[in-house]
Amino acid sequence: MxxxxxxxxxxxxxxxxxxxxxxxxxxxxxxxxxxxxxxxxxxxxxxxxxxxxxxxxxxxxxxxxxxxxxxxxxxLFSNIYKLYLFDVKLRNIIFLGLERIETYLKAIIAYELGKISPTAYKDKKIIDNNSHDKHDNWLNNLNILIDKNKSNDCIKWNIEKYNEIPIWAIVEIWNFGTMSKFYGILDDKYKVAICKSMKFLRPNSKNVKLSLKTSLEYLNIIRNRCAHHVRLWNTSVSNNKINLEMFDNLDLNVANLNNDSPELYRIAGIIYMIWSFTLRISEHSDWLETIVNHINDPYYVNAVKYSQMGFNNGSLIGINNLLKLYKQQTE
Known part of the structure; x- marks a missing residue:
């Protein structure tokens, strides 16, 4: 050694x-x-x-x-430092996109499962039959989270008044990992309800349900990297399959993507993923323009190897075309 x-x-x-x-x-x-x-x-x-x-x-x-x-x-050392600065700003833009997605998904989960009961998140009836042990572990971790947040106003008030925390309140202390794991253990019926609320064209599709689970796991990894200031620009995530049905609100022909594209598992794919989620929240957003402008900034051009971000052959044509198409559609 x-x-x-x-x-x-x-x-x-x-x-x-x-x-x-x-x-x-x-x-x-x-x-x-x-x-x-x-x-x-x-x-x-x-x-x-x-x-x-x-x-x-x-x-x-x-x-x-x-x-x-x-x-x-x-x-040049100066180019290394520029790459570092590029990554800092990239993380900040990515993190803002993820923050909005997290808030959106918590609201959907609380609304859909709140229809069943205020404490549906505790109920084994909504959990996949093969995931009951995972649900027990999830609840144990949730109790730890509750204990850490016992001074939080909404948690404290609900416990003092009702001795229970309804799902629309408890999602406020969930982190991205808590949320993604919860979706992953839900029974298919409730996954479909969430996918419908997210406006997927085929919410019953197995590809959509599985790819949403995988996507949330990916985004949780990226969110944690952003939160802990870990290098992001050339990161890769595990290559669990994501089907392009996940991106059914994007015209990925302009980005030259298919189900076998390696870009899906690099930061380029994460950008497409965040943009797809963002458009499910609102048809009007400047998030893509912000990140495209940053990636195209000539100040960083000699420092960044775009192929290592996952852009096909190091070309930004695909993502630039996606932004151009969005602007044409929203004019």
């Missing part, structure tokens, strides 16, 4: 990067040191990893890095 690497001063960190081929010529050393101090060498290392040279031949061990320590020629 290897020894931990020693602490390095900011100047020694710069020297180490220079020795590996990184260029600092467009920054003075104090500026570069300040950026390392503000962000941290280790955090920035995730952004310069794609700029490291590939090993030839590639390693046979999957756990071994595919890249060596030296940087590709003409790798």
């Amino acid at each position: 290897a020894n931990l690497k020693p602490h390095l001063s900011y100047e020694d960190q710069l020297i180490k990067l220079e020795n590996r081929g990184m260029i600092f010529s467009d920054l003075d050393r104090k500026q570069a040191q300040k950026k390392l101090a503000n962000v941290g060498y280790y955090r920035l290392s995730g952004y310069w990893y794609p700029f490291r040279k590939l090993k030839i031949p590639p390693p046979s061990d999957k756990l071994e890095s595919r890249r060596n320590e030296n940087f590709i020629e003409n790798t």
